[in-house]
Amino acid sequence: MPHFLKKFFPVVYRKTQQRSLDSNYCKYDNQGLQLFTSSLYLTGLTATFFASYTTRKLGRRLTMLVAGLFFVVGMAFNAAAENLAMLIVGRILLRCGVGFANKAVPLFLSEIAPTRIRGGLNILFQLNVTIGILFANLVNYATNKYVHLVTCFRAS
Known part of the structure; x- marks a missing residue:
């Protein structure tokens, strides 16, 4: 930005x-x-x-x-x-x-999860990390648009 x-x-x-x-x-x-x-x-x-x-x-x-x-x-x-x-x-x-x-959470999840859902739980952890990255990029995009909007209003 x-x-x-x-x-x-x-x-x-x-x-x-x-x-x-x-x-x-x-x-x-x-x-x-x-x-x-x-x-x-x-x-x-x-x-x-x-x-x-x-x-x-x-x-x-x-x-x-x-x-x-x-x-x-x-x-x-x-x-x-x-x-x-x-x-x-x-x-x-x-x-x-x-x-x-990223080191501790998958280990913790693997230790506490029942064997039948262990892999799915770790995949959900990775999915949540990816969704967090998506939200961070959306916040960056919105912040950039907000700054441009404020700049335009101040100029007029």
């Missing part, structure tokens, strides 16, 4: 506003933006290894609580982000939550 780029990635925003660039090639070539994007994936990979140890030593329930704590703290950081560092720390914490939850 343009206002997001303008606040956190002004160099990228300026590149996207240049009329001389007809394609998206090199518009988003920025190390801060790359760190912002890749922090999610690198942290998820790393968190999975720590989650494996935590799940073994502390149990599934406590690991899920730790994941929830990561989610809440990461969300607070992202909501209150005033600069790129806060935004990246928030995303790292969120991805730690995802890594811990």
